Structures are given as structure tokens and as C-alpha cells.
Amino acid sequence: MKPSIWLFFLFFCVQLTAQTDSLEQKLVEAPIDEKVNIYIELTNKYSKINVDKAIGYAKQGLELVKEKNNKDTGFFYLRLGYLHNYKSEHSNALFYYEKALEVAKHMEYELGIGKSYQNIGVTHVKMGNYDKALDYDLKALSIYEKNNENNFVTGIVANIGSLYSCRLNDHENGLLYYNRALELSKEVGNEEFRSYVLGAVAELYVRQEEYEKAKSTLKESIEIAEKLDYLKVVVSGFSNLSQINIKENKFKEALVNSKKALKMCLELGYTEENTSLYLTLANIYEQLGDVKSAELHYEEALSVALKSKVLPQLSNVYQALYQYTGRKKSYKESYEYLLKYNTIKDSLLDKEKDKQFKEIQAKFDLENKEKEIQLLTNENRIKALENQNQRTSQVILIIGMIALIIIILTLFYAYKNKQKSHTTLTEKNKVISQTLKDREILFKEVHHRVKNNLQIVSSLLRLQYKFGNHKKSQEIIQEVQDKIQAMSIIHERLYKSSDLSLINFKTYLDNLLTYFKTSYNLPEQNITVTTAIDNIELDMDYLVPCGLIVNEIIANSIKYAFHDNSGGNINIEASKSGDQCILKIQDTGVGFPNGFNVHEAKSLGIMLIRGLTKQINGTVKITSNSGACYNIVFNVT
Incomplete structure (x- = not known):
């Protein structure tokens, strides 16, 4: 926050203290x-x-x-x-x-x-009771509209938009309500609400991965909030900017923005945002290699979440701790956190809640339609009566005819609207039915792919057993774990993705490299990994073999390429031209020994790389100049 804002806030607190002392006397x-x-x-x-x-x-x-x-x-x-x-x-x-x-x-x-x-609706959102929240929000909206309380209508419309977007991932309906709230705030001249709703719209853009739109909207929200001294929105703005920085791999900028937000929360006595801010800081410190600071902030996040007893926040903390302890190889602790996370997640995703939620929305929409028709009919009757008392018999006859035409047109319009609504509802039901069928097919496909991946794991274990007689058991377990983790990350990305068939290759590799950094402690070995990866979408038929290939090559480079902690660099490049994908991995290590023939090599690593490349109908070229270099080319159909 700018120094002038802090000075104003300090002066404001001094003034308040003087006033309160006088009142207390x-x-x-x-x-x-x-x-x-x-x-x-x-x-x-x-x-x-x-x-x-x-x-x-x-x-x-x-x-x-x-x-x-x-x-x-x-x-x-x-x-x-x-x-x-x-x-x-x-x-x-x-x-x-x-x-x-x-x-x-x-x-x-x-x-x-x-x-x-x-x-009450706002509180139920915080407690994870979204069906109850919508019920109370719609009741409040009806009262505010009936009494023409536009300021309050603005707030409740924004709340419903947030409920759709944040809790139900229905961004289309969420944006409709947000835009309506922005129009209303402009009409009533409520800049405070405008800054709040702009911040909510920015969060929606973040969830849609439209980061430039999100940053632009956030800056506008923060500027308005700072002018009005609306500090809660300023806190939320810096927190969301930090999330965008993380998505863009700008971790130092993310650290600055998160610290600003947390400092303001602690100074103002806010606790609502603290859990997510501690988790964000823990993630940033882990990415920066500061393990001690990361663990301290994970502990703070868990402490605040347990104290607040807010299920969505506690669920996020347990998920983060399960993943973090897994990366640390503290598997018993990781399993305990996973059990706690699944328990809370199941309670939040209760199917009955979703059913009740839709029933409430349908009931409200039906009541609103009936009220609108009744209101139009009553208005026309009143107009007819007023005109009848002010005109002569001839004028009355004309007005009566006009009124009759209006009523007929109104009834016809209402009838057409009802037919249109019925047609729209029928089409939506068809779409929902088809969507459910599609999802059932996709889930079957996912289970089929999981079965295939388990078969791959079984085959890898047999190969490791066959070729691992000269290795220590700990080294064998590490190699198997790396391969399983490479496939596990794929399923994690599928779980978080709205598309159950495709995964972004760059995002997948970023997650895999984070695992390697933590698992092999690369900063201490003075090994760096650089990437230049195009925006490529792959399905599991290509992603699983590619993931295992990358895993095998990186593991080999870490183990054999760099001697005596001399350190070095591993560079990964991936590009796509038409249907052809090119994957290049090169290290700056010692390379292969003299006389080493790649085509005659019988090591498990080389055999796996050649076999997996053949599985995706690709070709692999392995050279050794300044370090080892692997060029893999395959077509995506």
C-alpha cells in the first residue's frame, strides 16, 4: 500500500481513539x-x-x-x-x-x-452450506426488489454471482449476476460496492485463466478501494494479484503482494483471508527453495483453519499438507492428511445439496414469472380505470377497445413467453441429459485408462526387478516411485481440469519438475532445470509415455551426468508444428562413455526410452557431445 494511505489510516485511527475516549467518559x-x-x-x-x-x-x-x-x-x-x-x-x-x-x-x-x-446467506456460504445460502439470498432479493431498495439489490445480486462462480463453478451465470451488480452500483452511485464487485469479477477471470483481464480489473478495484479507504477490498486485491503472479511463475512479486495482504489482515484484526494467505506464502517459499519458511507457514495455515472450523478452508489446508508431505516422502503423515481431506471433501460435495439447490432456483424463477404476469395485468387494468373516469362516452369506447387490444396482446405475449420458456427448459433438460451421458462415458474411459496405467506400473515393477540386481533396494524404490509419481501427476491434473480428455503438457511438466526439485533436493546438488515449452494439449495415450520418458531421462542425468557435486543444467524443450511434436532434453554433464553404442545398450533406462517412443509411433535420436542429448519426434493424430 502507498505510504500516503498508511498515514491516512493512522490519522483515522487516532481520531477514532479520541472520539471513543470521549464517548466512554x-x-x-x-x-x-x-x-x-x-x-x-x-x-x-x-x-x-x-x-x-x-x-x-x-x-x-x-x-x-x-x-x-x-x-x-x-x-x-x-x-x-x-x-x-x-x-x-x-x-x-x-x-x-x-x-x-x-x-x-x-x-x-x-x-x-x-x-x-x-x-444468514453469507454465513452459510462461509460454512459450505450453499443450498441454504442460495435460499436465503433469493428471499432477501425478493424483499429488496419489492421495496425498491436498489443499494441492497446490488449487494445481494453480487452475492448470488459469487455463489454461482466461486462455489458451483458456473462462470456463465456468475458473470451475468456480476454485470447486473456493476450496472446497479453505477445507477445508485455506490463506488464501494463497485470496487467489491470488480474484485469478484477479477477472481472469476483468474479461474478462467484470463490473467491480463484479471490484473486490469483488479487494479481498477484496488484504486477505487484505496480512495474510499475500503481496506477489506484492498486486502483481497493484493491476495488475488499474488495468485496471478504464482500462475505466471513470478514468485518474488507474489511474495511481496501476499505479505502486504497478510500484514493488513493482522493489523486490522481480519481473520477470514488468513488461512489462504498462509497457504499461498507456504507455496511461494517452497517454490523459492526456502523449506523452513514454507513449513512454518503451512503450520500457521493449519492452526488458523482449525480455530475457525470453516470446512472449505480446512479442506484446502489438508489437501496442501497431503501434497507437501508426499513431496517430502513423509508417507505416513501424507496418508493421514489425505484421509482428513477426503472426509471434509465428501461432506462438501453432498449430491443432495446440489439437488436442493437447483430445486430452490427453479421455484424462485417460476414465482418471479407469475409475479411479472400478474403485475402487467394489474397495471393495464388500473390505466383503463383511470382513463375511463376522465373521458366522454365516445373516448371511453375507444379506450376500452385499446385496453382490450393491449390485454389481448399482453396475454398473447405472456403465452408466447411461456411457450418460449417451456421450449428453453426442454432444450436445457436435453443438454443436461446428454451431458450426464457424456460424463458417464468419460468416467468409464478414465477408469479404463487407470487400469491401463496400473498395468504399466506392474510392467515397470517387473522390469525393475529384472534389471535391478546390482542396485540397492532404496535406489530401486526411488526409481519406481519416480515413475509412479509421473503418472500420478497426470491424474491430479485430470481431477482439477474441466476437460477429462486433454492435459496441458507445459503445466504437467512444471508439476513434474517441482516434484524432482523437492525429491532430489536439486538446489543442494547445484543442478538447475530450464524449460522452453509450447502450449501443447495431449491426451493420456501420449502423455503417459512422454511423462515416463522425461522422468527416465531426468533421473539418469541427475544420477550419472554430474560428478562430485559439480552441478550443471538440464534443458527441456517441447514444440509442435502441425501434427508433429518435438521433445528435446539435453544436459551439460559428462555425456556417454567412449565406445558407448546406444542401439546395443541393454540398460533398463535406454530400453524404456526406446520402447515408450515406439509406443507413440515416434523416433528417438540420442547423441553425446557436450553432455547427453535426446531428440524425440512423434505425430499427434
């Missing part, structure tokens, strides 16, 4: 009615600088009014829910929001009921 002698207003002011002021103190004053104020059902009681309940959410204490937040809902219903205060529904 008034509490001593003030009558009860005045004390309630003072507690409201103190709660609002401390909400920005000290969350725990704000909670304390809100509870004291609540003690004075909790026997009454009025707006002051509702304010304290809503504020306590809001503050507990900031502390990631979502069960407590839900309790206070439900209390606020009871008060609003008792008062028959519709706007208060809408605010309570909206905040």
Missing part, C-alpha cells in the same frame, strides 16, 4: 436511553479498529435493550453477527443473525427481515 453519567446510542456509536467506531472491543460494546448495549423488540435490538444482533463472521466464528454469527430475524419479524419490519436473510 459520557457512559458513566448518561441515562439508559442515551447509553444505548453511545453503545451503538462505540460499536460502529471500534468495528474498524478493534473487533474484540466492538463485540464487547455491542454485548453491553444488547443487555440494555434485549427485553425489547425494536431497531436498536436488531442493530446489536446484526452487528454481533457481522463481527463474529470477521473472526471466522460462523456458528456464533449465525446465532445472532437468527436472533435479528426474530426481532424483525416481530416488528413486521420487511427491510430488517431482508438484511437478516442476506447475512
Whole structure:
């Protein structure tokens, strides 16, 4: 953050402290009615600088009014829910929001009921209850639209967009709601909401891997938020910039942005973003080779997630720890984290929740259509009655005819709309049905490929046994593990990909090289790996053999190419021209011994490279000038 912003924030805190000291002095002698207003002011002021103190004053104020059902009681309940959410204490937040809902219903205060529904929905999102969240959001939206509360409509529309995009991976519907929220924020002149929604749109672009769009949108969001001193959005902006830096392999820039975001969270008392920020920093430090710092930040992430008890955050931490301990070869610990991750993941992906979610959305859409038709009919009747009282009998006759035509057209339009909606719904159902069939076929295909890969693993074990008599058992296990890991990464990428048939070759190799760096501790051996890889999409029929070839060549170079810790470089290049792919791997090591004949070599490594190349109908050329060089050419059909 710019120095001027920090100075302004410091000056703002000093001013607030002076004001709160004055208010605290008034509490001593003030009558009860005045004390309630003072507690409201103190709660609002401390909400920005000290969350725990704000909670304390809100509870004291609540003690004075909790026997009454009025707006002051509702304010304290809503504020306590809001503050507990900031502390990631979502069960407590839900309790206070439900209390606020009871008060609003008792008062028959519709706007208060809408605010309570909206905040309960936000809390259910944080707890992973997405079906309940959508139900409450839609209830709140109906109330706000009925009362023409455009500011609140803007917020709830943005929440629904976030629910679709972030939680259900439905980016199309998410973007529709976000764009509507941006238009509404412009109409009502709410720049604070605009900065928030722009940040949400940027996150959507990140998930779609449109990083330039994401960075541009984030910069606009941060600029608006800094002008308004909307620090929560500034924190989120720096956090998202860090994620983009990581995707672009700019780890030093990512480290700077993540540290900025975490520092602001800690200073302001926010805890909601802390888990993801600690995980991000741990990942960055691991990429930079700082293992000690990485482990410290993984431990901090787990501590914060356990304390908050937020299932989506805890799931992310366990997944990250399972993968990290696996790379460290702490397999018992890795297995324990995997069990914990799967337990939470299964609870979040409950099929019944998804079914309820769609039923709620369909019910809401149907009710809205019926209300729109009724509203149009009522408006036309009112217009007809008003005109009838102001005109002569001749004019009345004309207006009656016009009104009749309008009603007929309206009914015809409504009928056509209903037919169109029915046709659209039928088409969507067909698409959904076909999609389910396609996914079933794809899952069968995946299981078939997994079976094939297990057969490959079995064959590799037999070959390792046959050729490994002269090797230590530990070395044999390491070689087998490398080959299995090369295939495991493929299935990990498939699990994360929306396309179950193709995987990006560059992304796959980046993951494989990260494994090698950690597994073989390459920085200590003074070995570097450089890459120049085009954007190539491969299916598993090509990716598995290519992965095993790369694994075998890199493992051979690490073991045999560099003597006495002299270090060196391994360079990997991959390009595609038409249907032809060229894979070149070269090291700066000692090369092959004099008189070594590649075609007559009987080593397991060379036989595997030749056999796997033949499997993809390719050719391999192995030379030894300044180090070993492998040129593999194959066609992708």
C-alpha cells in the first residue's frame, strides 16, 4: 500500500481513539436511553479498529435493550453477527443473525427481515452450506426488489454471482449476476460496492485463466478501494494479484503482494483471508527453495483453519499438507492428511445439496414469472380505470377497445413467453441429459485408462526387478516411485481440469519438475532445470509415455551426468508444428562413455526410452557431445 494511505489510516485511527475516549467518559453519567446510542456509536467506531472491543460494546448495549423488540435490538444482533463472521466464528454469527430475524419479524419490519436473510446467506456460504445460502439470498432479493431498495439489490445480486462462480463453478451465470451488480452500483452511485464487485469479477477471470483481464480489473478495484479507504477490498486485491503472479511463475512479486495482504489482515484484526494467505506464502517459499519458511507457514495455515472450523478452508489446508508431505516422502503423515481431506471433501460435495439447490432456483424463477404476469395485468387494468373516469362516452369506447387490444396482446405475449420458456427448459433438460451421458462415458474411459496405467506400473515393477540386481533396494524404490509419481501427476491434473480428455503438457511438466526439485533436493546438488515449452494439449495415450520418458531421462542425468557435486543444467524443450511434436532434453554433464553404442545398450533406462517412443509411433535420436542429448519426434493424430 502507498505510504500516503498508511498515514491516512493512522490519522483515522487516532481520531477514532479520541472520539471513543470521549464517548466512554459520557457512559458513566448518561441515562439508559442515551447509553444505548453511545453503545451503538462505540460499536460502529471500534468495528474498524478493534473487533474484540466492538463485540464487547455491542454485548453491553444488547443487555440494555434485549427485553425489547425494536431497531436498536436488531442493530446489536446484526452487528454481533457481522463481527463474529470477521473472526471466522460462523456458528456464533449465525446465532445472532437468527436472533435479528426474530426481532424483525416481530416488528413486521420487511427491510430488517431482508438484511437478516442476506447475512444468514453469507454465513452459510462461509460454512459450505450453499443450498441454504442460495435460499436465503433469493428471499432477501425478493424483499429488496419489492421495496425498491436498489443499494441492497446490488449487494445481494453480487452475492448470488459469487455463489454461482466461486462455489458451483458456473462462470456463465456468475458473470451475468456480476454485470447486473456493476450496472446497479453505477445507477445508485455506490463506488464501494463497485470496487467489491470488480474484485469478484477479477477472481472469476483468474479461474478462467484470463490473467491480463484479471490484473486490469483488479487494479481498477484496488484504486477505487484505496480512495474510499475500503481496506477489506484492498486486502483481497493484493491476495488475488499474488495468485496471478504464482500462475505466471513470478514468485518474488507474489511474495511481496501476499505479505502486504497478510500484514493488513493482522493489523486490522481480519481473520477470514488468513488461512489462504498462509497457504499461498507456504507455496511461494517452497517454490523459492526456502523449506523452513514454507513449513512454518503451512503450520500457521493449519492452526488458523482449525480455530475457525470453516470446512472449505480446512479442506484446502489438508489437501496442501497431503501434497507437501508426499513431496517430502513423509508417507505416513501424507496418508493421514489425505484421509482428513477426503472426509471434509465428501461432506462438501453432498449430491443432495446440489439437488436442493437447483430445486430452490427453479421455484424462485417460476414465482418471479407469475409475479411479472400478474403485475402487467394489474397495471393495464388500473390505466383503463383511470382513463375511463376522465373521458366522454365516445373516448371511453375507444379506450376500452385499446385496453382490450393491449390485454389481448399482453396475454398473447405472456403465452408466447411461456411457450418460449417451456421450449428453453426442454432444450436445457436435453443438454443436461446428454451431458450426464457424456460424463458417464468419460468416467468409464478414465477408469479404463487407470487400469491401463496400473498395468504399466506392474510392467515397470517387473522390469525393475529384472534389471535391478546390482542396485540397492532404496535406489530401486526411488526409481519406481519416480515413475509412479509421473503418472500420478497426470491424474491430479485430470481431477482439477474441466476437460477429462486433454492435459496441458507445459503445466504437467512444471508439476513434474517441482516434484524432482523437492525429491532430489536439486538446489543442494547445484543442478538447475530450464524449460522452453509450447502450449501443447495431449491426451493420456501420449502423455503417459512422454511423462515416463522425461522422468527416465531426468533421473539418469541427475544420477550419472554430474560428478562430485559439480552441478550443471538440464534443458527441456517441447514444440509442435502441425501434427508433429518435438521433445528435446539435453544436459551439460559428462555425456556417454567412449565406445558407448546406444542401439546395443541393454540398460533398463535406454530400453524404456526406446520402447515408450515406439509406443507413440515416434523416433528417438540420442547423441553425446557436450553432455547427453535426446531428440524425440512423434505425430499427434
